[in-house]
Amino acid sequence: MTLERLSEHACFGGLQGFYRMDSAACGGSMRFAVYQPPQARAGRVPVLYFLAGLTCTEETAAMKAGAQRVAAELGLMLVMPDTSPRETGFDGATGDWEFGEGAGFYLDATQAPWSSRFRMESHVVHELPAVVREHFPADPGRTGITGHSMGGHGALTLAIKHPQQYRSVSAFAPIVAPCEVPWGRKAFGRYLGDHHAVWAEHDACALVRRRPFGRPILVDQGLADKFLETQLQPERFEAACAEAGQSLTLRRHAGYDHGYYFIASFIQDHLRHHAAQLAD
């Protein structure tokens, strides 16, 4: 598959790049970012996918999370997809930051018109890794996934649903129960229709109760996060993991809000969590 290089920048001895690919899953071109650590010059390295949240693009985490320094130290490649297809022209795809472009929710929509382009689960789990494997020195057998907010929902649900693809998972301020909160109910109703059994296939709490991930999960949550009570409710995931016997470290941090200063403060712990689980 062809890859267009948009820009590349030396960074902590490695390379931060921005790319575009043709996406069959999303019916158009999709952008993504890759950080290659210095160790990638000598051979294949483990890979960590970072899924960003509502309103974000492939640039957000690359520019704001401050992950490259420790990724360079640990020899971790970082892959940062966009959060949805772009310039779809669909009615209602823009103008509401909680839905549509910038808000793909990392699932394959089943409802028209969204089902023809909003297929972020296929893009992130299958299509993008194939391109990464072909064009970068990534070791696909050592892949982890993390994310923030909507991206934390993506990381948890995709890891639980595709344990053969992901050996490690973590999340920052994730939406853990989208079936129960306004962000999830709005998006799922439009992308998936009124089929609540289908919704449950994309809900981290429902999924972990049915099939725990097995390996330890790390979640960080700021206590000054304005979305904590309405949209995030991490206690629901804590209870579901306890019921399912899933090992979870849920850290609550006083004073931290929902933004990237919070992520930058704890990203190194997540990179070390993944590096330890992705070691040979």
Ligand SMILES: N[C@@H](CCC(=O)N[C@@H](CSC=O)C(=O)NCC(=O)O)C(=O)O
């Ligand atoms: N426009 C919104 C705020 C949008 C926002 O906070 N987006 C978060 C993700 S929220 C869940 O997925 C984000 O990561 N923003 C990017 C950033 O640089 O902070 C509002 O009006 O509150």
